[in-house]
Amino acid sequence: MNRANSTVLVAGSANLDFVVRAAHVPAPGETVLGRDFSTFPGGKGANQAVACARAGGAPTRMLLALGDDPYAVPLEASLRAAGVGLDVVRARGEPTGVAFVCLADGAENAITVAPGANATLRPEHLPPLNGVSHLLMQLETPLPTVEAWARAARRAGVYVALNAAPAQALPRGLQGDCRLLIVNEGELAAIAGTHGVAAGLDALDVEAVVVTLGARGCCARVGGEYLLQPGFVVEAIDTTGAGDTFCGTLVAALSLGLPFPAALRRACAASALACTRLGAQAGVPMHGEVQRLLASRKGEAAEELAAYAGLA
Ligand code: RIB
Numbered sequence: 510m511n512r513a514n515s516t517v518l519v520a521g522s523a524n525l526d527f528v529v530r531a532a533h534v535p536a537p538g539e540t541v542l543g544r545d546f547s548t549f550p551g552g553k554g555a556n557q558a559v560a561c562a563r564a565g566g567a568p569t570r571m572l573l574a575l576g577d578d579p580y581a582v583p584l585e586a587s588l589r590a591a592g593v594g595l596d597v598v599r600a601r602g603e604p605t606g607v608a609f610v611c612l613a614d615g616a617e618n619a620i621t622v623a624p625g626a627n628a629t630l631r632p633e634h635l636p637p638l639n640g641v642s643h644l645l646m647q648l649e650t651p652l653p654t655v656e657a658w659a660r661a662a663r664r665a666g667v668y669v670a671l672n673a674a675p676a677q678a679l680p681r682g683l684q685g686d687c688r689l690l691i692v693n694e695g696e697l698a699a700i701a702g703t704h705g706v707a708a709g710l711d712a713l714d715v716e717a718v719v720v721t722l723g724a725r726g727c728c729a730r731v732g733g734e735y736l737l738q739p740g741f742v743v744e745a746i747d748t749t750g751a752g753d754t755f756c757g758t759l760v761a762a763l764s765l766g767l768p769f770p771a772a773l774r775r776a777c778a779a780s781a782l783a784c785t786r787l788g789a790q791a792g793v794p795m796h797g798e799v800q801r802l803l804a805s806r807k808g809e810a811a812e813e814l815a816a817y818a819g820l821a
């Protein structure tokens with residue numbers, strides 16, 4: 510691949526995350542007395558763009574929509590600080606997207622998103638794709654828009670990757686335009702309509718499918734080959750954005766020419782580090798930190814993961 514043409518375009522959402530820490534995530538009808546409150550730059554798209562540039566070290570641009578309000582300011586600043594070039598659609602009269610995150614002491618979270626400006630993204634907002642080698646999208650923007658962007662990018666010879674989150678059924682045409690699909694177990698079940706990782710991997714007609722499995726790591730089917738990458742053991746305090754760090758780092762690594770097994774290992778290391786810090790984008794590690802973690806570990810035993818995924 511011509512490296513001069515290897516910019517990753519991330520097209521998707523940006524939210525300001527309102528985060529309350531609490532002992533546990535509330536059950537329906539329950540009120541939980543939380544503790545400290547903070548805001549952090551978030552949104553699956555923007556988190557992935559920051560990860561692509563900062564953890565992945567790839568030239569990165571982002572297409573996003575922001576309101577004309579104060580919430581947009583830290584979002585733009587965080588992306589620019591990570592070195593992401595911006596194509597901003599200014600959604601007049603719409604608020605910037607926000608997310609309400611309950612972060613539990615066990616590091617897990619529950620998130621509700623009010624899309625605001627993100628919902629105004631339309632097919633015609635896709636910028637010219639000159640110099641773009643990879644397009645990375647998520648599902649926090651309208652599905653018809655995601656479909657149109659995927660189709661246009663595929664036709665232009667761009668490698669299309671989709672993180673199908675939040676979970677929803679995917680139109681066949683969209684699957685056909687994607688060369689890489691990244692999902693967690695819930696999203697896999699929603700799309701494939703099957704139970705279990707191995708069955709889900711086999712059910713999808715996409716060139717490469719990666720399933721993230723939290724602290725266990727990930728597994729993938731690339732063409733006809735199955736790949737297993739166990740997770741890196743860390744002390745997790747906040748898993749918000751860990752999946753996004755995985756996606757951005759993975760696509761960055763592929764755009765830089767890494768083969769799939771090495772790209773998956775790099776993405777797992779980056780997402781593990783992201784869990785050790787608070788905040789979605791604030792938690793994304795630097796490229797050098799990821800490289801140091803990779804160098805400090807020899808290679809991870811995959812037997813348990815293979816058994817879990819039904820690939821033993
Ligand atoms: O994936 C984590 C992200 O989901 C948060 O940053 C929140 O904004 C929601 O988009």
